[in-house]
Amino acid sequence: MAKEKLWGGRFHEGTAASVEAYTQSISYDWALYKQDIAGSCAHARMLARQGVLTSEEADKLVTGLTAVREEIENGSFQWKKELEDVHMNIESRLTELVGDVGKKLHTGRSRNDQVALDFRLFVSDRLREWQRLARALAGVFVEKAEAHVDTILPGCTHMQPAQPVSLAQHMLAYAWMLRRDVQRLSDCERRVRISPLGAAALAGTTYPLDPASVAQELDMYGTFDNSMDAVSDRDFVIESLFCGSAIMMHLSRFCEEIIIWSNPAFGFVRLPDAYATGSSIMPQKKNPDVAELMRGKVGRVYGDLTAMLTILKGLPLTYNRDLQEDKEPFLDADRTVSTSLELMAGMLRALKFDENRMTRAMTLGFLNATELADYLVTKGIPFREAHHITGEAVAEAEEQNVPLENLPLSTLQRLCDKIGPDVFDVLDYRAAVARRNAPGGTGPRSIASQLEKIKGWLNEK
Numbered sequence: 001m002a003k004e005k006l007w008g009g010r011f012h013e014g015t016a017a018s019v020e021a022y023t024q025s026i027s028y029d030w031a032l033y034k035q036d037i038a039g040s041c042a043h044a045r046m047l048a049r050q051g052v053l054t055s056e057e058a059d060k061l062v063t064g065l066t067a068v069r070e071e072i073e074n075g076s077f078q079w080k081k082e083l084e085d086v087h088m089n090i091e092s093r094l095t096e097l098v099g100d101v102g103k104k105l106h107t108g109r110s111r112n113d114q115v116a117l118d119f120r121l122f123v124s125d126r127l128r129e130w131q132r133l134a135r136a137l138a139g140v141f142v143e144k145a146e147a148h149v150d151t152i153l154p155g156c157t158h159m160q161p162a163q164p165v166s167l168a169q170h171m172l173a174y175a176w177m178l179r180r181d182v183q184r185l186s187d188c189e190r191r192v193r194i195s196p197l198g199a200a201a202l203a204g205t206t207y208p209l210d211p212a213s214v215a216q217e218l219d220m221y222g223t224f225d226n227s228m229d230a231v232s233d234r235d236f237v238i239e240s241l242f243c244g245s246a247i248m249m250h251l252s253r254f255c256e257e258i259i260i261w262s263n264p265a266f267g268f269v270r271l272p273d274a275y276a277t278g279s280s281i282m283p284q285k286k287n288p289d290v291a292e293l294m295r296g297k298v299g300r301v302y303g304d305l306t307a308m309l310t311i312l313k314g315l316p317l318t319y320n321r322d323l324q325e326d327k328e329p330f331l332d333a334d335r336t337v338s339t340s341l342e343l344m345a346g347m348l349r350a351l352k353f354d355e356n357r358m359t360r361a362m363t364l365g366f367l368n369a370t371e372l373a374d375y376l377v378t379k380g381i382p383f384r385e386a387h388h389i390t391g392e393a394v395a396e397a398e399e400q401n402v403p404l405e406n407l408p409l410s411t412l413q414r415l416c417d418k419i420g421p422d423v424f425d426v427l428d429y430r431a432a433v434a435r436r437n438a439p440g441g442t443g444p445r446s447i448a449s450q451l452e453k454i455k456g457w458l459n460e461k
């Protein structure tokens with residue numbers, strides 16, 4: 001009822017039960033308790049340094065907040081929906097423990113800058129965890145690359161056989177994606193971990209606060225320059241959700257390849273039992289359910305990003321209660337991104353590649369056609385003409401239902417008299433891979449250079 005609310009002095013009637021249920025956020029924002037308590041402790045100590053509180057009052061507040069945290073973590077804390085959110089629950093219990101001095105904790109701040117601080121700290125902490133998990137997954141891709149430098153498979157464009165590539169090159173492509181993800185997260189996190197304390201409700205405060213010292217104590221990168229921006233900004237949530245969306249998109253691309261490659265028509269991978277399920281009616285089935293679910297969960301994270309963009313698009317300055325809706329999209333995305341990165345690392349580590357099936361697949365789709373065209377160029381034939389001659393050779397091989405390398409030399413020479421017996425060395429699939437040592441290519445020297453570079457990044461502190 002009104003007398004139980006920390007803001008209830010102006011009200012004479014209690015909040016309707018249906019409104020209380022509709023407006024509460026404690027059912028999910030309790031997750032921010034560590035950040036709320038850390039921010040309050042830093043705020044209390046700063047108030048004492050500035051002479052707003054005595055050092056004894058600040059010590060009492062910090063001791064009480066520490067006791068509240070212990071209660072939360074040992075499960076004895078009683079969360080109350082009528083107190084609306086994590087901030088008011090903690091402050092109410094603090095006042096019960098330390099008496100009226102607990103009511104002084106909120107001096108010089110509003111729930112507007114308090115919640116912005118807590119959420120920024122929370123999001124920052126989670127982005128650091130995402131970085132750790134993404135880096136670990138990149139390390140697994142690197143492990144697989146090192147184990148399969150000499151394994152070749154069809155590389156595709158348009159999902160059609162294109163050119164032979166090293167499986168190491170394929171694995172490293174995902175490692176580089178994850179490196180970009182980590183870089184994005186690191187860059188984003190520097191904008192997230194900025195302190196809004198001191199903005200109060202929107203206009204700043206008359207108390208002689210020292211926001212910079214609070215930011216320093218909380219290991220933040222700085223403070224806001226504009227109080228109205230400080231309490232209303234949620235760009236940091238949008239940017240973080242975009243980073244999460246990019247991570248999930250990258251995971252989904254590999255999930256799609258696992259799903260395709262595990263189909264017996266390809267047979268490139270054998271699914272680990274721990275990451276597959278069976279059918280209730282078809283005994284032979286081994287379904288890539290983890291990969292499929294992960295591919296599907298991308299939509300959840302995209303939806304979280306869209307929700308935040310929609311929430312913010314029409315909000316005037318400064319704080320509006322709509323902003324309470326910022327927590328659940330991020331909390332949902334955090335669960336999805338974190339568990340997906342962890343599960344993918346486990347699934348990839350247990351994944352087995354069938355090198356024989358990959359090698360056999362090389363003979364389908366004329367993957368060495370580009371080699372023949374390049375060979376003709378070395379014989380002095382312009383590339384466009386070489387491309388046309390090679391197309392005729394492919395059509396001939398297709399007509400005879402044989403791979404390009406199985407065409408008789410006489411047939412090839414009928415198409416171009418500059419073709420000699422050395423053409424069959426060029427058409428060898430492994431030779432095709434080995435020749436591509438340009439920077440970033442699939443050749444062994446390029447692979448070795450990539451591995452050295454990305455392992456150097458993985459080993460950075």
